[in-house]
Amino acid sequence: MPVFELGAVKIEVDEDGFMQEPDKWNEDIAKALATTEGVSEMSEEHWKLVHYLRDYYLKFGIAPMIRKLCKETSLPLKRIYELYPSGPAKGACKVAGLAKPTGCV
Amino acid sequence: MTEPKLKPDEVASIDYVVPPEGWTRTLPDLRKGTFNYGANPKSAQYLGLPNPRAWQPMEADWKLPPDWQRIVLEGLRERLSKYRSLQVFMDVCVRCGACADKCHFYIGSGDPKNMPVLRAELLRSVYRNDFTAAGKILGSLAGARPLTIDVIKEWFLYFYQCTECRRCSVFCPYGIDTAEITMMGRELLNLLGLGIDWITTPASNCFRTGNHLGIQPHGFKDSVDFALDDLESIFGVRVEAPINKKGAEILFVVPSADYFGDPHYFGFLGYLALFHEIGLDYTLSTFASEGGNFGLFHSSEMMKRLNAKIYAEARRLGVKWIIGGECGHMWRVLHQYMDTMNGPADFLEAPVSPITGTPFENAASTKMVHIAEFTADLIKHGKVKLDCSRNDHWRVTFHDSCNPARAMGLFEEPRFVLKSVCNNFFEMPENTIREETFCCGSGSGIGTDENLEMRMRGGFPRANAVRHVHEKHGVNLLACICAIDKATLPPLMEFWVPGVQVAALHELVGNALVMKGEKRTGDLRGQPFAAEKGGKKDA
Numbered sequence: 039m040p041v042f043e044l045g046a047v048k049i050e051v052d053e054d055g056f057m058q059e060p061d062k063w064n065e066d067i068a069k070a071l072a073t074t075e076g077v078s079e080m081s082e083e084h085w086k087l088v089h090y091l092r093d094y095y096l097k098f099g100i101a102p103m104i105r106k107l108c109k110e111t112s113l114p115l116k117r118i119y120e121l122y123p124s125g126p127a128k129g130a131c132k133v134a135g136l137a138k139p140t141g142c143v
Numbered sequence: 144m145t146e147p148k149l150k151p152d153e154v155a156s157i158d159y160v161v162p163p164e165g166w167t168r169t170l171p172d173l174r175k176g177t178f179n180y181g182a183n184p185k186s187a188q189y190l191g192l193p194n195p196r197a198w199q200p201m202e203a204d205w206k207l208p209p210d211w212q213r214i215v216l217e218g219l220r221e222r223l224s225k226y227r228s229l230q231v232f233m234d235v236c237v238r239c240g241a242c243a244d245k246c247h248f249y250i251g252s253g254d255p256k257n258m259p260v261l262r263a264e265l266l267r268s269v270y271r272n273d274f275t276a277a278g279k280i281l282g283s284l285a286g287a288r289p290l291t292i293d294v295i296k297e298w299f300l301y302f303y304q305c306t307e308c309r310r311c312s313v314f315c316p317y318g319i320d321t322a323e324i325t326m327m328g329r330e331l332l333n334l335l336g337l338g339i340d341w342i343t344t345p346a347s348n349c350f351r352t353g354n355h356l357g358i359q360p361h362g363f364k365d366s367v368d369f370a371l372d373d374l375e376s377i378f379g380v381r382v383e384a385p386i387n388k389k390g391a392e393i394l395f396v397v398p399s400a401d402y403f404g405d406p407h408y409f410g411f412l413g414y415l416a417l418f419h420e421i422g423l424d425y426t427l428s429t430f431a432s433e434g435g436n437f438g439l440f441h442s443s444e445m446m447k448r449l450n451a452k453i454y455a456e457a458r459r460l461g462v463k464w465i466i467g468g469e470c471g472h473m474w475r476v477l478h479q480y481m482d483t484m485n486g487p488a489d490f491l492e493a494p495v496s497p498i499t500g501t502p503f504e505n506a507a508s509t510k511m512v513h514i515a516e517f518t519a520d521l522i523k524h525g526k527v528k529l530d531c532s533r534n535d536h537w538r539v540t541f542h543d544s545c546n547p548a549r550a551m552g553l554f555e556e557p558r559f560v561l562k563s564v565c566n567n568f569f570e571m572p573e574n575t576i577r578e579e580t581f582c583c584g585s586g587s588g589i590g591t592d593e594n595l596e597m598r599m600r601g602g603f604p605r606a607n608a609v610r611h612v613h614e615k616h617g618v619n620l621l622a623c624i625c626a627i628d629k630a631t632l633p634p635l636m637e638f639w640v641p642g643v644q645v646a647a648l649h650e651l652v653g654n655a656l657v658m659k660g661e662k663r664t665g666d667l668r669g670q671p672f673a674a675e676k677g678g679k680k681d682a
Contacts (some may be wrong), residue, residue, distance in 0.1 A: 039197055053180050053199065054592065098362035104405045106369050115405075128592070141345040141355030142400035142407070142435055142470075142590070142626035 044070040054128070056138050060095065063135030071133045075122055084121055084133075086111055091134035101131050101139055149176075151638055154599055157253040166255060167268070167288055171297040173200050176596030179303055179589055182343035187336065189347045190445070194336025200299060205292075211335050212290055216273055218334045222327055223274065229327055232319045233270045236263060242311035242321065247582050248304050251600030256301050259311035259321040265297055266328050299337055302328035303589055304597055307440070307472075308545040308582035325587075330442045338441060342588035345437045349449050354399035354433035363429045366402040374412055377669065379662030382419040387460065388426035392497060394457050395425045396511075397468030398435040398626035401647075407629045409667040410469055410647020413656075414514065416667075417649065420658050421498050421526060425466070431456035434473040435626060440588035447484050450476055454488050457510075464494040465511040469647050471586065471625030474513065475550040482509045499524040513547065515624055518652060519556040522563045528657040531566045533666065536673040537620040538567040539651070540612045542605065542632065543580035544625030554578075557624055557648055564655035569616040575608035585631035598631065599638050606639035613640050621645050 039058060042051040047070040050058040055074050057063060068088055072080055080088075090111050094102045101107075104126050108115055115126070122129025127139050162169045178200050187195035198206050208214060223230050242259040244250065249257040256262060264286070271278030271287035278287030288294070307322035315321075332338070345355035352359050358366070367384050374382045385391060395418075401411040418425055431452050438445030457465055467477060482488070491510040494503040501520045503512045521527055541561055547553040554577045561568050575581050583590075584601025612618040621632055621643055629645055636643045654666045665671045 052183070098359065098365060100356060100358055100362055103366055103369065103403050103408060105373070105408055106366070109369075139356055139403070140341065140348060141437070142398055142630050143356065143404040 042071070042074070044073065052138075054132075054138060056132050057135045060135045060137065063092070067135060068133050071135070075124060075129045075133060077122065077133070081121075083113065083117070087113065087118065087121065087126075087130045088134045091131060091136060095134065095136050101127065101136050149596055149599060149638070151599075154251075154596065155603070157251065159253040161255050166261060166264075167283070169256075170293055171300045173296065173300060175201070175593075177304070177594060178300055178597075179339035179341055179591065179594050182336070182338040182340045186340070186344040186347035187338065190343070190350060192336065192338065192343070193334060196336065198336075200296075205295075205337065207292075207295075207335050211295070214334050215290060215295070215331050218331045219270065220274070222330065223270075226323075226327070228320065228323060232263070232324055233267055233274075235317050236260065236267070236319055237317075238264075239316065241314045241316060245311045245314050246305075247308070247310070247584055247604045248306075248597070248601045251584070251603040252304075252597070256297070257304055259305075262301050262305060263319070263321055263324045265294070265301060266324060269294060295332070295335070295337070298328050299332055302332065303339060303594075304601070306545070306582045306584065306586035306589065306601065308586060309549045310545070310579065310582065313549065313578050326439075326443075329440065333442055339588065341591040342437050342440045345588070346441055346445055346449060349433055349437065352432070353430050353452060355435060355437060356399045356403055358399060358403065358432065360429035363402065363427075363432055367427065370402065370408070370412055370415060374416055377412070377664055377667060378416065378658050379664070380419070380658055380660055382415055384415050384418075385426045387428055387430075389460050391426035391460060392424040392463050393426070394431065394460060394462040394465045395427055395468070396431050396434045396453055396465060397427075398470035398473060399433045400435075400626040400630060401468055404626070404630055406633070406644070406646055406650065407469075407626055409650035409653070410629075411649075412667045413647065413649030413651070413653025414468060416653045416656055416658065417518065417521075417527065420656060421521060424497065426460060426462070428456045428460065430459075434467050434470045434477075436473060436476045437588050439472055439476050446476060446480065450481055451485050453477075453481065453511075454485050457488065458490055463492045464506075465491070466514055466517055467511050468514050469624040469626065469649060471544040471546040471627055473546075474553075475546040477509060477511050478551040481511070496520055498526050513551070513553060513556070515547075515553060515556040515560060515648060518649070519559045522560060529564055529652075529655040530657050531564055531655055533654045533672050534565040534651050535567070536666075536670070537565065537646075537651070538569065538616060538618045539565050539620045539622050540569050540571055540609065540618045541576070542571075542583070542609075542621055542623040542628060543576050544623050544628050545580060545582050545586060547624055548580050549578055552578075553624075557622075560648060560652060561622060564651045569612050569618055571608040571612050575604070581605040581608060583625075583628050583631050583635060585635075586625075586627050590627050590631040595634075599635065602631070602635040603639065605632075606635050609636065609643055610640045613643055619643055622648055622651060624648050
């Protein structure tokens with residue numbers, strides 16, 4: 039498994055840079071992972087998405103539907119792509135320490 | 144992580160010149176963008192698969208078991224005796240080449256090993272070497288070659304550059320099913336632990352939670368509840384969607400992406416709205432929460448394990464029969480294998496529509512009816528009120544998803560439904576639709592990111608046909624009935640034909656549906672309808 043290292047952060051990731059042990063996630067890891075998504079500064083909106091994803095993940099063990107994410111955070115999909123250029127699943131979920139959704143998605 | 148962006152004009156300049164040194168001396172080139180990552184060992188372990196370990200195709204050492212040659216040859220021997228079709232396919236091909244230019248991966252890549260005849264030859268050459276007298280005596284003169292590590296690497300590359308779409312089989316004068324050869328190739332690779340993660344992890348999720356995404360029962364309910372709220376805001380009517388309801392007449396099984404992904408979800412809204420309107424007595428299930436079956440892309444054993452839950456849940460809930468949603472490969476499994484693999488489902492009844500009384504004789508044995516057949520029958524009998532003008536913002540064409548088309552012959556029903564719910568429908572050229580439909584290029588479990596270049600190449604012929612109707616008729620919507628299509632056609636369109644969106648058949652049904660007591664605010668995407676124009680077609 040590749041290891042991602044930045045400053046004091048050192049975590050196992052998969053080939054696409056997703057965390058392998060989501061339970062070890064913390065905000066420092068989020069900030070470090072964000073740099074791999076071209077996000078150098080986490081704004082309030084960046085955190086809003088990440089915290090929503092994180093809370094949902096803790097309840098349900100997976101990311102929410104994209105429609106639900108947009109509705110509950112009041113952020114349109116277009117805005118999410120501006121915040122995380124690889125999008126909600128590949129960008130925001132990665133920063134929130136979630137696994138990449140698999141299957142027909 | 145930003146990668147250098149693929150450019151359509153570069154991908155479209157395809158070199159069809161055959162390498163001069165001959166195919167057996169051309170070594171596999173595991174170039175980034177053309178293959179998939181190896182299976183995560185945790186997923187492989189969960190499924191009890193052989194040789195779980197961390198490995199990646201781009202590394203030199205694939206960490207194979209020491210007796211890997213014996214394992215593969217034993218595996219091939221076993222399959223030759225188990226599947227008469229495989230034995231026939233190995234012996235009967237005369238290499239006429241009728242299939243050669245029918246493969247979307249060959250058209251899009253120019254790599255001769257993507258000609259179906261040569262893809263099969265990758266396996267056939269080993270078969271000749273070890274299982275035929277001519278090959279044992281004459282060796283390469285008889286087209287035989289020994290099994291080496293490079294052969295294994297070549298199998299890995301090309302059996303995962305085939306989407307098992309079976310377009311080539313339509314043109315084979317012997318009817319060789321090249322998808323079955325790929326399936327056997329993948330089974331043999333999996334005996335060595337050479338599975339890809341985009342298949343193994345969904346299969347493992349499916350075995351654990353009932354669906355490829357790994358959604359647990361409370362998550363399933365959360366998504367369905369969200370959909371019901373969404374429907375209420377669109378229709379102004381509160382719709383119910385029973386979950387795990389014992390004694391319901393019908394079990395409804397959908398691909399999990401329908402209640403997770405975009406644009407699949409809008410089709411899911413369409414199903415729920417339609418079932419409410421006709422008062423169908425049905426239930427969803429948190430256990431049979433996946434119609435798709437990535438086991439099909441792994442091995443027949445895995446397919447059987449993942450499929451077993453559908454009949455088991457139908458029995459537990461005491462339903463009479465089953466309806467299945469818009470999923471592609473699911474229908475190859477349901478239509479061609481389920482009945483003999485996990486049946487007979489003699490505890491179920493032969494399906495009869497409770498709304499129209501139509502018996503679905505084609506499903507008398509499997510007891511499972513395709514949603515497009517069910518809906519087409521409703522419309523044919525005038526059981527739903529439809530307003531086509533509500534789809535006037537779309538100019539629609541239809542992509543025949545490979546498996547519903549070639550594995551079950553579902554050509555007319557989706558077209559009948561589309562023409563009943565849209566005013567603007569245009570067909571793509573005739574050699575690119577129906578049984579000659581071109582694959583999305585991302586089916587059979589390879590629809591992920593690391594092989595994006597190969598997906599854009601494989602999807603090129605489909606996209607090219609869409610571009611034709613986009614330019615000629617202003618088509619801006621590609622309708623389809625497969626969850627993999629809905630996930631992978633949007634990036635394909637963005638790459639080759641910007642301006643064309645992708646939708647589920649039942650999204651368009653839901654748009655046109657006039658619900659009793661409705662106070663409509665717009666279409667299922669939450670957009671306002673186009674200005675009232677065009678005649679209303681009430682079915």
